[in-house]
Amino acid sequence: MSDIQLKNIDKAFGKVKVLHDVNMNVNDGEFVVFVGPSGCGKSTLLRVIAGLEEVTAGEIFIDDELVNTVQPRERGIAMVFQSYALYPHMTVYKNMSFGLKLKKHNKQEIDDRVRKAAETLQLTDYLARRPAELSGGQRQRVAIGRAIVRKPKVFLFDEPLSNLDAALRVQTRIEIAKLHKKLDATIIYVTHDQVEAMTLADKIVVLNDGRVEQVGAPLDLYNNPANIFVAGFIGSPRMNFLKGTVASVKGDTVEIRLLDDKTVSFAHSTPANENDSATIGIRPEHLLLAGAADGLLKAEVDVVERLGDVSYLYCALSDGTPIIASAPGTSLAKTGDTIHLTARTEKIHVFGPDGNAWK
Amino acid sequence: MGASGGKLSRFPHHVWVFLAPATIIYTLFMIYPLLDSIRLSLYTTDGTGAYHFTGLANYITLITDPQWSDAFWNALKNNFIFFCVHMLVQNPIGIMLAALLSLPKLTGRTTYRTLIFMPTMLSVVIIGFIWQLILSPLWGVSESLLTFIGLADWFQPWLGQEGTALLTLSLISVWQFVGIPMMLIYAALLNIPEDLTEGAIIDGANHWEIFWHIKLPLILPTIAMVSILTFVANFNAFDLIYSVKGALAGPDFSTDIMGTLFYRTFFGFQLQLGNPTMGATVATMMFGVILVGVLFYLFVLQRKLRRYAL
Amino acid sequence: MQKRRQAISSTAVHAILFSYMVIALWPIFLTIINSFKSRKAIFRDPLGLPGADSFSLKGFEKVLLRSDFEIYFMNSITVTVATLVLVLLLGAMAAWALSEYRFKGNTWLGIYLAIGIMIPIRLGSVSLLQLIVDLNLANTLTALVLVYIAQSLPLAIFILSEFMQQIPKDLKEAARCDGVSEYTIFFKVILPLTRPAIATVGVFTLVPVWNDLWFPLILAPSKATQTITLGVQQFIGQYVTDWNAVLASLTLAIVPILIIYILLSRHLIRGITAGAVK
Ligand SMILES: Nc1ncnc2c1ncn2[C@@H]1O[C@H](COP(=O)(O)OP(=O)(O)OP(=O)(O)O)[C@@H](O)[C@H]1O
Ligand SMILES: [Mg+2]
Numbered sequence: 001m002s003d004i005q006l007k008n009i010d011k012a013f014g015k016v017k018v019l020h021d022v023n024m025n026v027n028d029g030e031f032v033v034f035v036g037p038s039g040c041g042k043s044t045l046l047r048v049i050a051g052l053e054e055v056t057a058g059e060i061f062i063d064d065e066l067v068n069t070v071q072p073r074e075r076g077i078a079m080v081f082q083s084y085a086l087y088p089h090m091t092v093y094k095n096m097s098f099g100l101k102l103k104k105h106n107k108q109e110i111d112d113r114v115r116k117a118a119e120t121l122q123l124t125d126y127l128a129r130r131p132a133e134l135s136g137g138q139r140q141r142v143a144i145g146r147a148i149v150r151k152p153k154v155f156l157f158d159e160p161l162s163n164l165d166a167a168l169r170v171q172t173r174i175e176i177a178k179l180h181k182k183l184d185a186t187i188i189y190v191t192h193d194q195v196e197a198m199t200l201a202d203k204i205v206v207l208n209d210g211r212v213e214q215v216g217a218p219l220d221l222y223n224n225p226a227n228i229f230v231a232g233f234i235g236s237p238r239m240n241f242l243k244g245t246v247a248s249v250k251g252d253t254v255e256i257r258l259l260d261d262k263t264v265s266f267a268h269s270t271p272a273n274e275n276d277s278a279t280i281g282i283r284p285e286h287l288l289l290a291g292a293a294d295g296l297l298k299a300e301v302d303v304v305e306r307l308g309d310v311s312y313l314y315c316a317l318s319d320g321t322p323i324i325a326s327a328p329g330t331s332l333a334k335t336g337d338t339i340h341l342t343a344r345t346e347k348i349h350v351f352g353p354d355g356n357a358w359k
Numbered sequence: 360m361g362a363s364g365g366k367l368s369r370f371p372h373h374v375w376v377f378l379a380p381a382t383i384i385y386t387l388f389m390i391y392p393l394l395d396s397i398r399l400s401l402y403t404t405d406g407t408g409a410y411h412f413t414g415l416a417n418y419i420t421l422i423t424d425p426q427w428s429d430a431f432w433n434a435l436k437n438n439f440i441f442f443c444v445h446m447l448v449q450n451p452i453g454i455m456l457a458a459l460l461s462l463p464k465l466t467g468r469t470t471y472r473t474l475i476f477m478p479t480m481l482s483v484v485i486i487g488f489i490w491q492l493i494l495s496p497l498w499g500v501s502e503s504l505l506t507f508i509g510l511a512d513w514f515q516p517w518l519g520q521e522g523t524a525l526l527t528l529s530l531i532s533v534w535q536f537v538g539i540p541m542m543l544i545y546a547a548l549l550n551i552p553e554d555l556t557e558g559a560i561i562d563g564a565n566h567w568e569i570f571w572h573i574k575l576p577l578i579l580p581t582i583a584m585v586s587i588l589t590f591v592a593n594f595n596a597f598d599l600i601y602s603v604k605g606a607l608a609g610p611d612f613s614t615d616i617m618g619t620l621f622y623r624t625f626f627g628f629q630l631q632l633g634n635p636t637m638g639a640t641v642a643t644m645m646f647g648v649i650l651v652g653v654l655f656y657l658f659v660l661q662r663k664l665r666r667y668a669l
Numbered sequence: 670m671q672k673r674r675q676a677i678s679s680t681a682v683h684a685i686l687f688s689y690m691v692i693a694l695w696p697i698f699l700t701i702i703n704s705f706k707s708r709k710a711i712f713r714d715p716l717g718l719p720g721a722d723s724f725s726l727k728g729f730e731k732v733l734l735r736s737d738f739e740i741y742f743m744n745s746i747t748v749t750v751a752t753l754v755l756v757l758l759l760g761a762m763a764a765w766a767l768s769e770y771r772f773k774g775n776t777w778l779g780i781y782l783a784i785g786i787m788i789p790i791r792l793g794s795v796s797l798l799q800l801i802v803d804l805n806l807a808n809t810l811t812a813l814v815l816v817y818i819a820q821s822l823p824l825a826i827f828i829l830s831e832f833m834q835q836i837p838k839d840l841k842e843a844a845r846c847d848g849v850s851e852y853t854i855f856f857k858v859i860l861p862l863t864r865p866a867i868a869t870v871g872v873f874t875l876v877p878v879w880n881d882l883w884f885p886l887i888l889a890p891s892k893a894t895q896t897i898t899l900g901v902q903q904f905i906g907q908y909v910t911d912w913n914a915v916l917a918s919l920t921l922a923i924v925p926i927l928i929i930y931i932l933l934s935r936h937l938i939r940g941i942t943a944g945a946v947k
Contacts, residue, residue, distance in 0.1 A: 381759040
């Protein structure tokens with residue numbers, strides 16, 4: 001059993017508040033990813049869980065035990081740093097065994113654990129080398145090995161792949177996913193790369209400016225973003241946002257007026273008033289090319305990015321609002337073309353003036 | 360490199376204009392006197408002031424003639440004691456202060472390090488006089504301080520006794536210069552990435568284990584450098600002894616080190632006349648000692664202690 | 670429980686650092702406060718601050734009256750400033766040539782100029798004195814300046830060339846493409862960019878020069894050319910028993926360097942921590 005509960009966590013560095021009232025649960029064996037833009041407090045939250053930073057307010061429970069004042073080494077966690085933080089003067093073997101030695105495990109036990117971890121990570125041939133003599137990917141694995149040998153209740157990863165090149169990153173990502181299955185471990189993983197988040201996570205926690213914006217399974221966040229921030233952050237290319245106003249409210253149906261007096265209607269239960277401003281969100285992959293008659297949006301193509309299987313059309317609406325649409329790779333659209341776009345109503349998201357999604 | 364190489368062939372005079380003034384002054388006032396001193400140590404003067412080549416005779420006199428050798432070996436021994444006190448007291452204290460200063464989340468770090476470093480900036484002469492006053496039985500400051508902590512009986516005129524004068528002077532010098540190892544080691548400790556210490560914390564190390572297993576091995580090259588700087592400075596010391604004890608380095612030469620011996624030999628004292636060639640011989644011996652230390656550092660310590668890219 | 674243990678150990682750290690700070694400062698403090706006291710008060714209550722009844726400037730009066738402190742000060746300032754300016758200029762020029770141009774013997778010249786970092790110039794004093802006498806420079810400030818330049822150049826060149834290597838190539842190359850002369854590049858582009866390192870080199874040069882006793886003693890001991898360090902040394906030798914005067918002269922010698930230190934300590938510390946000495 002190793003679940004983690006965070007209750008009303010606040011963290012300030014001096015006067016600067018970095019985390020605001022963070023609440024969440026991490027269940028045993030779950031792979032949780034913290035994602036958010038740079039500086040939003042992901043690392044800080046992870047370090048709070050590790051015990052490297054003290055919280056300003058709130059409670060942290062690991063296995064139902066309050067650990068606010070427990071030293072990092074007694075929390076049963078292991079952490080993998082973005083920089084790997086390998087000890088440069090120790091061999092790979094010593095790097096991996098350092099923590100166990102401090103805990104006074106017997107030699108045989110240490111040796112068994114290190115060799116087993118090395119085997120899992122294909123590091124057996126490198127045990128006698130120093131970190132400077134390893135490639136980036138190998139160092140990364142040593143850092144993971146150092147965590148594994150300690151048999152922690154929880155693994156904490158802080159952007160472990162950001163120093164690797166693109167190919168290695170994909171490969172290591174898959175290895176980490178495998179490792180999670182194999183060790184059946186509880187993992188908290190920080191990244192600002194949403195592809196990593198989507199592919200690895202059982203559960204994603206989206207952070208922005210020190211606040212939890214939404215918690216949910218990857219597809220859940222993609223399909224039902226709770227607010228404009230999450231909608232814009234998850235998905236690539238980014239969701240298109242269009243300004244509009246509420247034209248009429250009739251029972252459960254609301255009608256929203258967009259540019260050029262086009263309207264769209266939705267069924268929803270959140271109260272709304274006429275003339276409220278609202279924002280429409282449509283993902284590029286949900287925009288369809290249409291004829292002039294039934295097009296919702298009329299746009300001029302600025303740039304076409306052809307990726308082969310798919311082409312992204314970077315367009316501008318008549319008032320200049322930029323919009324991105326994805327078209328099949330076979331599309332013939334080119335710069336200067338005028339196109340008409342539409343979308344299925346159930347794929348359109350509506351956000352109120354406060355930025356929250358209307359349901 | 361093609362561009363700058365090309366520059367050379369087209370405008371070689373730039374290089375010379377930039378380099379010449381520094382090189383000339385340095386050569387004339389530093390290298391030439393050093394080499395010329397070594398040359399002079401192979402000569403002797405007679406009453407008329409003429410120089411005669413004598414080979415290594417001066418060195419043999421210095422090392423074996425009791426009139427010279429007693430003073431020489433005494434100064435050399437004292438100088439080693441002086442150095443050992445620095446190594447055993449100054450550098451460990453410096454390391455300890457640096458380790459404390461580099462602890463995470465320490466408030467007042469800048470104030471501490473600025474103020475602890477302050478005595479290092481002052482002239483050795485001034486420091487010598489200040490301590491002479493403080494330790495003087497006439498003034499009684501030390502005595503009243505010792506009384507205050509209940510050690511009144513301990514007080515002695517440490518600077519005046521043969522058995523304690525050298526040690527006291529060494530400790531005064533330690534007191535003044537502890538800032539240098541502190542700063543250099545502090546700088547080295549700062550260069551150790553925080554991730555590394557945090558990794559060790561997660562690994563379960565306490566502050567002491569982090570220092571011992573992680574930080575200390577990583578700053579060994581800096582400690583070696585601090586040691587050689589200490590060595591060179593100690594074997595070149597003069598000002599402190601001269602201002603506190605005068606050229607005679609009393610009582611009874613018990614505080615005589617190479618620097619004061621050099622000065623006395625060169626300029627003379629009391630009845631003995633100054634002797635430039637013997638002075639040059641002493642200086643060359645000092646040069647030799649320092650050179651051995653520096654070469655040991657460059658070719659043994661620096662090679663053995665690898666610097667790890669952090 | 671955990672928190673308490675941490676609090677206790679951080680108190681211990683502060684206690685150690687604070688005590689050491691007191692040990693480092695109180696001799697200086699003691700000297701300064703006592704220099705403002707009457708002779709009686711110096712002996713009766715050496716640890717007390719000067720109060721209404723014990724305050725006295727007698728020591729300072731005596732020092733200023735009986736010695737040429739103003740001259741010593743001026744001499745020290747002249748020597749230090751002249752050395753500083755020339756070391757920075759000549760050092761920067763040489764460092765620039767060494768780090769920018771590839772020429773035959775570049776590395777060897779670098780090593781040659783670095784010898785002086787480790788080998789003290791004092792060891793050549795016998796011949797140096799002879800040389801200064803031959804040049805008719807004995808008992809002149811010029812002699813001191815020349816020797817101090819030679820003494821300070823090696824470290825200055827070392828630090829400055831490390832620094833100059835980090836100046837982006839683009840800057841010089843942009844200037845070269847504009848057809849600017851190498852001299853202009855150095856004086857108008859490089860020298861201004863070197864300013865941060867110059868502050869560090871400045872402190873490393875200034876302090877040993879200001880504090881030196883040896884060369885003033887052997888090269889320029891005449892009354893008119895004494896520097897402050899030598900002046901104080903001689904003055905105290907003469908008036909050992911006049912405690913007011915001794916303390917006042919020490920204070921006069923301490924205060925300027927303390928002021929400079931406090932003004933420049935940031936640069937000095939940054940210089941050291943930036944790995945100026947590798
Ligand atoms: N020790 C500190 N003192 C003061 N402010 C800090 C400290 N550590 C972090 N911060 C601030 O807290 C905020 C959150 O930092 P944090 O490192 O958690 O961001 P992050 O989400 O991990 O960003 P990145 O993706 O760039 O790593 C930032 O604005 C940062 O400036
Ligand atoms: Mg981060």
